[in-house]
Amino acid sequence: MLVRHRRRIALLGVLVVALVLPYIPPFTGEDYRRWLVGAAFMAAQAVAFDFTAGYINIVNFGFAAFVGLGAYTSGILAVDFGISPWIGMVAGGTVSGFVGLLTGALTLRLRGIYAAVMAWFVGLALMGLIRNVPDITRGSLGLAVPSLLESSENLPYYYVIMAMLIVTFAVLAWVIRSRYGLAFRAIGQNLAAARASGINPTRYLVINFVLSCAFAGWIGGFYAHYYGILTPDVMLTSHTVEVLAIAYIGGRGSLWGAAVIAFPLSIGVEFLKVQFSTLPGVHLVLYGLLLIVVMIYKPGGFAAVVRGLESWLIRSRPGDTATEAPPAS
Amino acid sequence: MTSAATNLRSVPLARRFLNFTWLTLGLAAAILVFEAFAQPSIVVTTLVTGGMWALMAAGLAMVFGVMNIPNFAHGELFLLGSFTAFTVYSPIREALLNDPSLTWLKILGPFPGMVVALVVGAIAGVLLEAVLFRPLRRRSREQWVMNTFLLTAGVSVVVINSYRLTIGNDFHGVPAYWDVPPISLFGVPISVDRAMVLVIALVTITLFALFLQRTGLGRAIRAVSQDETGAQMAGIDLNRIFILTMGISCALAALAGASLLFLFPAYPDVGLQPLYTAWFVVILAGLGNIPGAVIGAFIVALLQNLTIFYIQVGWVDVLPTVFIILILLFKPSGLFGSAVKGVWEQ
Numbered sequence: 001m002l003v004r005h006r007r008r009i010a011l012l013g014v015l016v017v018a019l020v021l022p023y024i025p026p027f028t029g030e031d032y033r034r035w036l037v038g039a040a041f042m043a044a045q046a047v048a049f050d051f052t053a054g055y056i057n058i059v060n061f062g063f064a065a066f067v068g069l070g071a072y073t074s075g076i077l078a079v080d081f082g083i084s085p086w087i088g089m090v091a092g093g094t095v096s097g098f099v100g101l102l103t104g105a106l107t108l109r110l111r112g113i114y115a116a117v118m119a120w121f122v123g124l125a126l127m128g129l130i131r132n133v134p135d136i137t138r139g140s141l142g143l144a145v146p147s148l149l150e151s152s153e154n155l156p157y158y159y160v161i162m163a164m165l166i167v168t169f170a171v172l173a174w175v176i177r178s179r180y181g182l183a184f185r186a187i188g189q190n191l192a193a194a195r196a197s198g199i200n201p202t203r204y205l206v207i208n209f210v211l212s213c214a215f216a217g218w219i220g221g222f223y224a225h226y227y228g229i230l231t232p233d234v235m236l237t238s239h240t241v242e243v244l245a246i247a248y249i250g251g252r253g254s255l256w257g258a259a260v261i262a263f264p265l266s267i268g269v270e271f272l273k274v275q276f277s278t279l280p281g282v283h284l285v286l287y288g289l290l291l292i293v294v295m296i297y298k299p300g301g302f303a304a305v306v307r308g309l310e311s312w313l314i315r316s317r318p319g320d321t322a323t324e325a326p327p328a329s
Numbered sequence: 330m331t332s333a334a335t336n337l338r339s340v341p342l343a344r345r346f347l348n349f350t351w352l353t354l355g356l357a358a359a360i361l362v363f364e365a366f367a368q369p370s371i372v373v374t375t376l377v378t379g380g381m382w383a384l385m386a387a388g389l390a391m392v393f394g395v396m397n398i399p400n401f402a403h404g405e406l407f408l409l410g411s412f413t414a415f416t417v418y419s420p421i422r423e424a425l426l427n428d429p430s431l432t433w434l435k436i437l438g439p440f441p442g443m444v445v446a447l448v449v450g451a452i453a454g455v456l457l458e459a460v461l462f463r464p465l466r467r468r469s470r471e472q473w474v475m476n477t478f479l480l481t482a483g484v485s486v487v488v489i490n491s492y493r494l495t496i497g498n499d500f501h502g503v504p505a506y507w508d509v510p511p512i513s514l515f516g517v518p519i520s521v522d523r524a525m526v527l528v529i530a531l532v533t534i535t536l537f538a539l540f541l542q543r544t545g546l547g548r549a550i551r552a553v554s555q556d557e558t559g560a561q562m563a564g565i566d567l568n569r570i571f572i573l574t575m576g577i578s579c580a581l582a583a584l585a586g587a588s589l590l591f592l593f594p595a596y597p598d599v600g601l602q603p604l605y606t607a608w609f610v611v612i613l614a615g616l617g618n619i620p621g622a623v624i625g626a627f628i629v630a631l632l633q634n635l636t637i638f639y640i641q642v643g644w645v646d647v648l649p650t651v652f653i654i655l656i657l658l659f660k661p662s663g664l665f666g667s668a669v670k671g672v673w674e675q
Contacts, residue, residue: 059478059479106657106658110657110662112474113399113474113478114616114657116478117612118654118657121605121608121609121612122650124646125647125650125651128645129647131643132641132644132647241482245483280498281489281490281493281494281597282490284486284489285487285490287483287486288483288484288486288490289483291479291480291482292483292487295465295479295480296464296468297464299468299469
């Protein structure tokens, strides 16, 4: 109990730091604040991604396409119908969730790898679709989208995306702690055993997948109205891999690991991009290498490192041991 | 899930013969015959591209069947092959431009590049197994399929972007391997390059099939894909089979990249389309099914070429996907997949 309690306090501390970060130099500059927005955007995506990958062990390889679908939905609603971006973002989440429902209902009956690859195909098909209807999406030329806020400064956007990150995290963590979370874990760890104990796996898998896709679409809506320009490239598989790398480096099946690690990782990567502006793609090499190392040598990622530190701290203070439960996952 | 035996007994006779797989194959054959009269060029391009997709997909299917690795970096071996072939062929091409009278070089010139690509691909495959998959296998085989999928996704990103960093975004290609007038196949003019691609694909696939069917090593590979523990008990060295499998699979992908250099010049993202096409094929055919992958490759090629010809090149990713989703709706384990679970599914 105490470990969990302590971790919650630590997480709140991290959150407070993240919230005041834009007032701490060097993050007071507009460029740095833009990095912060990007980091929070990545964090929110990674949380939504980890909800599926870390718990039911299905890698949504078309994740970026669901983000992009939400972005395009919201963008098109705003451009063609003059609908407020705030409503558009929710609509984007709904559309992504719906497509996620179709994809999931179709593929989640099959084994994990089929679902992963089929989600990837659906993503590729969506990207092809967006490219091929330039009358609506303006294809590769890019769709100019009205911005979310009057202000052109990054600071208010940062608080919007932070709020979205908190909502995403809170809702998904709440689901995880419910009866559903238990079922997700059971299915992710051993499908046959879960089925034997009376869980209908497909139903839970689909619920999980749809939620993740819906949040992806909602967050994508923010992307559209923050950057103001949308091209089909937002759906590229390499974006999925970026999110995936952050989620796994953060630690699969923890939600908070991905949320926390996204900030240093994403900001570090932006820093690299500036330093090596002549070397495009250097950040992706870094993500890829980190992902490989984590997959082979530290499958629990950053979250496992934190847990290891925790138990080390507990062991080094013998008075505490009686009150501590073994580290919960 | 019912076993295959009870399925056979409970399914009415008519349905056994009118099953979905045969319907699809029949439909594909019918379209091919129809197009052979209406639009022979579609048939020819289907054969050519299908041959190359078969090389890609057969390797992908084999690695999945034997090692249970869904290789997401398979397209990067294609890239490796095409760049290697470019590097080897460039000086030869230079020599040819300086002295066009070297007839023997004109005919044989492209082959060294392909052979070197084959070797480089094999080495890369062996390295992948030794440096990545073996350490992971030693640490844990839990959730192996998903973990290796992510691992290879990481490899793919690293290779693509390292290539971009070191070699750049330029296209490195050749206009044609054999710079001679096109020949005629079924009344359709076809460049010698394309014809050679078909020949190379057919020869390689035949050799590959013979290797799997007739040699001891090939039998060992098939044994491992059917039952790893059983194969081990029969005295098969798994590590050796894994290295061999990965090497062959990657060599095939590199060969595909090398022989298609005139169509797909080497650039960082060149592997993407071959990669997802190969994945289309193995998902359509059923994961791990090598002969199915060869047939599936031609079906996918037919689909793509029909889409390009009758609709628009931009829809080439969209329509086949819809088609595959439809097939999976009726036959979740793929066209040639059986209801019996593979080792990796248990």
